[in-house]
Amino acid sequence: MIPPIANNFVAGETPETAITHVEELNRQGVGAILNLLGEHYHERAGADEDADAYVALVEELAERDLDACVSVKPSQIGLDVSDEVFEENLARIVDCASGADGRDCFVWIDMEDHETTDVTLDAYERHAVETDGDVGLCVQANLKRTPDDLERLAPLPGKVRLVKGAYDEPKSIAHTKKARVDEAYRDCLGYMFEHFEGGVAVGSHDPAMIDLASDLHEEFGTDYEVQMLMGVREDAQVELAASGVEVNQYVPYGAKWFQYFYRRVRERKENALFALRAVLG
Template sequence: MLPPVANRFVAGKTAAEAIDHARRQAKLGIDPMINLLGSHHGDRATAVADAEEYCLLVEDLAAADLDGQTAISVKPTQLGLECDETLFRDLLADVIEAAGVHDVFVWLDMEEHTTVDATLDAYEEFARTSDARLGVCLQADLERTLDDLERLADVPGTLRLVKGGAYDRPTGIAYTTDPQVDRAYRRLLERAFETVEGTVAVASHDPAMIECAIDRADGTDLELQFLMGVRPRAQRTLAAEWDVRQFVPYGTRWKRWAINRAKRNVGFTARAVAETVVPLRNGETFEEELGVSVPVSESGLESTGE
């Protein structure tokens, strides 16, 4: 059982809890993207263990028979990239194969700028040479990303566009101010809708960017993505008209993730604390029950660094 603040942003410690959460969201028309928390594994055994858990997770997702399209999200450094690139590719291949057997989509997350080349090379190879349903994240705050988009536009996979990652960026490779990142993200969205043949996944909590994406989609398949626990009412509302997917993390390594989400989303943290004092009825949210509104971070959905 997670504490009240953490359980806003983390589904639980076990895969079963994550799948239970996903089942509830599926009834609202929101598809899951389940992630086992953990990254930057420096030893082979831990990376292998996480890959094995993902292989079991896709079996459990298939058995759960959820409505909609199920997906998992994996991090390159979780699958051994910091140990050895060959190990990373071998473990990723195992996960992709297992997911393919059970018709589960695989999202490959993006981490530090030093991992971009290895991540995109692996994505392009597996997307072009397998029948797997596969997607990768692109970070708008990196100055290279428009070129990466052009490279990947005709790859038979799906691109997930975020504003940036929760990582330090050396001078000269990234946009560093909010206005710069916003402009870069708009350019990335516009170019994606001009060049990408398949689905474009827009991962942002920023209402202005969501509106921009909807206005410019113009026939392109559009998926909107959110983190668990952030703007839940918006997720439900948008799911009535658009494909919506929610990032659902779980695992014993939950503390750092929950703390980071709480810091970035002060409004929901306040609600979580308040709801321990003011019980809600019939699944209402705190603001619906009390008739108040607490500001929530409108920042773009970062790729999920821990």
């Protein structure tokens, strides 16, 4: 059972509890991106099991007609086993989500550490073309290669989510100072609004970056959405949605919640303070 503190960042252990959270988000005008927690399977059985769970989730979301989609991690569905296992399981999920029987559920492909970037980009490009844009990809502004990757991605259908980057990458390939990462994020976001026809997702809780996106939208007219994590600035998410901006909350769920919750508390001081207040409260 997930303790009350972690419940602020994780929507329960089952698809049912996650969907209940989605229903509440939708009532507040916020969409959801559901992520079944799990990553780095080194045996095929675990990767296949989670891919099966995503297929079942896509079917459930379609039946309930919710404003929700799914997001998968490559290592969760087999990349650490082999490129082939990852590609097979991703294809199963995407095929189900954009099936001919009326289902239409968007699939995001999360980005992990730099060693997985090329295979993830290749998979996204293939499915973006095959589905005419029913998939999305996350890219990380801290990687020095990202401007070149955005040039490759700009002509493709689909959506691209820009985040600052959460992995501890080598200095030789990544910006490591906060000010430089922020500068890279602004540069990348500006390029996306200017060169992408649509499908720009601003993955940030930083008010300055969200304000910049609004300014860039006014300048270029490019459609965009803002994506934030469950449990972080949720009042701002609702307020932003009420102002007319498309907002989608990244909603993790599942039995493997502890590692995710621990990362969230460690990476942001306000999360740690929130958890401390809850313990002392």
